Amino acid sequence: MANTILVGAQWGDEGKGKIIDVLTEQADVVVRYAGGNNAGHTVFLGPKKYVLHLVPSGILRKNKLCVIGNGVVVDPIGLVEEIEGLKKIGVKVSAKNFVLSETAHVVFPYHRELDAQREVLKGKNKIGTTKRGIGPAYGDKAARVGLRVNDLVDPIRLEEKLSVRIKENNIVLKSLGAKPLSFKKVFAEYNQAGQYLKPFVANTVVLLHNAMREQADILFEGAQGTFLDIDHGTYPFVTSSNTTAGGACTGSGVPPHRMDRVVGVMKAYTTRVGEGPLPTENAEISDLLHGMGREFGATTGRARRCGWFDSVATRHATMVNGIDDLAITNLDGLDTVETIKVCVAYRHGKKQYDFVPNDAQVLAECEPVYVEFEGWRTPTDKARKFADLPPKARAYLKAIAELTNAKLFIASIGPAREQTIFV
Ligand code: GDP
Ligand code: IMO
Numbered sequence: 001m002a003n004t005i006l007v008g009a010q011w012g013d014e015g016k017g018k019i020i021d022v023l024t025e026q027a028d029v030v031v032r033y034a035g036g037n038n039a040g041h042t043v044f045l046g047p048k049k050y051v052l053h054l055v056p057s058g059i060l061r062k063n064k065l066c067v068i069g070n071g072v073v074v075d076p077i078g079l080v081e082e083i084e085g086l087k088k089i090g091v092k093v094s095a096k097n098f099v100l101s102e103t104a105h106v107v108f109p110y111h112r113e114l115d116a117q118r119e120v121l122k123g124k125n126k127i128g129t130t131k132r133g134i135g136p137a138y139g140d141k142a143a144r145v146g147l148r149v150n151d152l153v154d155p156i157r158l159e160e161k162l163s164v165r166i167k168e169n170n171i172v173l174k175s176l177g178a179k180p181l182s183f184k185k186v187f188a189e190y191n192q193a194g195q196y197l198k199p200f201v202a203n204t205v206v207l208l209h210n211a212m213r214e215q216a217d218i219l220f221e222g223a224q225g226t227f228l229d230i231d232h233g234t235y236p237f238v239t240s241s242n243t244t245a246g247g248a249c250t251g252s253g254v255p256p257h258r259m260d261r262v263v264g265v266m267k268a269y270t271t272r273v274g275e276g277p278l279p280t281e282n283a284e285i286s287d288l289l290h291g292m293g294r295e296f297g298a299t300t301g302r303a304r305r306c307g308w309f310d311s312v313a314t315r316h317a318t319m320v321n322g323i324d325d326l327a328i329t330n331l332d333g334l335d336t337v338e339t340i341k342v343c344v345a346y347r348h349g350k351k352q353y354d355f356v357p358n359d360a361q362v363l364a365e366c367e368p369v370y371v372e373f374e375g376w377r378t379p380t381d382k383a384r385k386f387a388d389l390p391p392k393a394r395a396y397l398k399a400i401a402e403l404t405n406a407k408l409f410i411a412s413i414g415p416a417r418e419q420t421i422f423v
């Protein structure tokens with residue numbers, strides 16, 4: 001399969017988990033390179049549903065090495081829970097198939113508390129974060145005051161560094177009217193998690209280069225989506241990492257010239273969870289999808305905002321990520337729609353955009369320009385090859401791939417592995 005970066009081409013929750021699980025069959029190694037447990041990647045194995053937050057979605061396949069790279073921020077308490085949860089349902093997780101980078105940064109309770117307090121302070125301008133402490137943890141990394149996994153697993157270093165961080169953060173928390181943290185309690189809890197995780201910890205950069213020397217095929221599992229990228233997203237309504245393809249290099253230590261292909265995952269419509277502009281947001285399609293019990297967040301359970309497919313956004317995503325191939329998911333969500341709209345440009349006053357303007361305020365004021373497609377109004381979930389799909393569904397897929405400026409590679413018509421059509 002060669003080295004493949006898989007990214008979300010929209011605002012997250014595109015179905016990356018499902019597609020990673022499918023593509024892992026042909027890979028040897030799966031690497032998470034950015035984000036933290038703000039992610040929620042859903043994988044179905046038969047009727048069994050797994051939601052992965054930090055552990056790569058390749059873990060459900062046997063004999064695949066799953067790696068958390070240096071670019072991820074790790075909540076160790078959450079990670080231990082996730083590993084234990086997987087083991088409880090019969091998924092094998094050992095140092096043989098799961099490795100954690102020693103230089104990944106650690107998320108502490110003060111990050112989560114600050115995340116929540118900042119949202120309160122922002123009032124109506126809040127981001128709508130997952131409150132997992134992601135922003136403050138990446139903030140500490142950039143400010144060079146963060147603790148890394150190799151600090152977490154060394155009790156002496158953990159005690160020394162954590163005590164200073166708790167002292168500083170307690171001053172801030174108290175000034176915000178929040179409860180200060182007990183160093184003793186946090187240390188005890190985190191030291192225990194650190195010792196649990198110690199056997200999994202390694203120099204993942206060297207490990208990945210050794211794997212490549214042995215001709216391993218690596219799949220890079222993006223988290224979040226292009227428009228949640230700290231640089232290329234709808235700032236400030238974004239997450240705090242580089243979710244786009246470049247992040248796979250910095251977040252893993254695998255250089256750009258070793259990357260062979262970029263797969264962009266996108267839904268056949270658009271969703272977003274949290275605040276910020278969403279040009280094609282539409283109440284009718286939101287109600288339809290929510291009425292079917294779909295589009296509720298895998299991490300926070302919040303109802304996702306839904307809208308028509310936005311090809312201005314996905315074309316922009318192709319540009320920023322260098323997307324070669326497309327995996328289009330949730331086609332079946334449109335099975336009952338009579339007339340399907342697709343956004344092909346944005347209008348802003350007298351100006352028309354064929355790319356996503358950088359200014360979130362301008363984007364929020366944009367009016368989508370739509371073209372219409374006749375719906376197929378037939379269930380697609382039983383289709384197993386492209387020819388099984390109704391002609392109008394095929395035409396729709398081809399049109400949105402063309403508008404996105406990348407090749408149609410996969411069409412997904414249900415959450416299960418077998419509901420995947422290779423085009
Ligand atoms: P991720 O964050 O990109 O991994 O996506 P999530 O797991 O948060 O959300 C995607 C949702 O869509 C999950 O509930 C998946 O099980 C589901 N899903 C993925 N592909 C399809 C599809 O083609 N059809 C349907 N009906 N559900 C899908
Ligand atoms: P996956 O990997 C969808 C959103 C939050 C919020 C913003 C910032 O499952 O696609 P954060 O907690 O990161 O500071 O929140 O980003 N967000 C996601 N939305 N899918 C995700 O991950 C997300 N991770 C963060 O809702 O708007």
Ligand code: MG
Nearest residue numbers: 013040041298
């Ligand atoms: Mg998700």
